[in-house]
Amino acid sequence: MELRQLRQALVLADTLNFHRAAEQLSMTQPPLSTSIKKLEDELGVLLFERLPSGLRLTQAGDAVLRNARSALFFVEEMRRAARESESGERGQLRVGFVGTAAYTLLPGIIGRFREQYPHVDLVLEEGIGSDLLQRLEDHELDVALVRFPIAQPDAVRITPLMREHLVLAVRHDSPLAGNDQVAIADLTDQPLIISSQSRSPAMYALMLRVFEEAGIQPRIVQQAAQLTTALGLVESGLGVAMIPLLAAKYVGPDIRVVALSGLSENLLSGIALATLPGLITTTARNFCEHAMGVAT
Structure with a gap:
């Protein structure tokens, strides 16, 4: 078994077409077919079903290729480790972030990290x-850098960096706009915009728990996948929205932010680091240390 075969099988799994896979691999179709057949013979399982309508990944193929992806990841990590020093002072670091992290933690983390690891x-x-x-x-x-609470996959480690209360975003001409604070019970009849259940299930659940603890049924009129979408809908007059406190200073001029009273300490959201334990590089570990230093 060769790494070349694993890469070919992964490309074929993505395209499910020998011709397109061969083009992506800069080779012709016959040697690709031969290579995949040799891999299947060596493993003793069929990776792809050859159907009149095209290819279909088998259950065994799915399991094998998941492991192949991990194997290639470790090979690439060895190559990266060979190119980088043990201190992680060189190389590439791929950092994902949610929009609200850019409002708060990310600028400070990036600034300090670049100073030490230019x-x-x-x-x-x-x-x-x-x-x-x-x-x-x-x-x-x-x-x-992701928002929590979050429906966390088992493989990912979540390390909270900062916690914050939820506040209420309302349109400037709303009857609630002049209030210093609003009780959850006062939102009974308010049209509510909340986080998307499909894209942010844990945040969706958190917002529902806010109303559950207050003993009222929210009047949900819209779910929004992103904070900017929710704020745009508030500005359009569709309803009110609960947003993280630190995002409040970035709302538009037509939106007012009102404190929510009576929220318990277990109804907090925030920003957290997400990493894969055991697969974290030295460079990523350095970044995490800087992130935790900025957050404290």
Whole structure:
């Protein structure tokens, strides 16, 4: 078995087409077919079903290729380790982050990290928390700054960096806009915009627990995958939205932010580091140390 065969099988699994896979691999189709057949013979299992409509990955193939992806990851890590010093002062670091981290922790972390490690190539990629966690598991990111609470995959370690209360974002002409604070019970009849259940299930659950503890049924009119979407809907007059406190200073001029009274300490959100234990590079570990230093 050769690494070349594993890479070929992964490309074929992505395309499920020998011709397209061969093009991506800069080779012709016959030697690719031969290589995949030899790999299947060596493993003693069928990786792909050859159907009239095309290829389909078998259950055994799915299991084998998951391990192949990990194997290639470790090989690449060995190559990266050979190129970098033990101190992690060189190389590339792929950092994912949610938008609210850019408002708060990220600038300070990046500034301090660049000062100490000027030769590290930082690749910063913004995204939604659930997508960032998946990319971390797929080894497409080295570390991520995500919002918590979050429906955390078993493989990912979540380390909270900062915690904050939720506040209420309302349109400037709302009857609530002039209040210093609002009780959750006062939101009974208010049209509410909350985090998306499919994209941010833990944040969605947190917001529902806020109302559950207050003993009221929220009037949910819209779910939003991102904070900017929720704020845009508030500005349009669709409803009110609960947002993280530190994001409040970045709302538009037509939105007012009102404190929520009576929230218990277990109803907090915040920013956390997400890493893969056992797979973290020296450079990523250095970044995490800087992140925790900025947060304290």
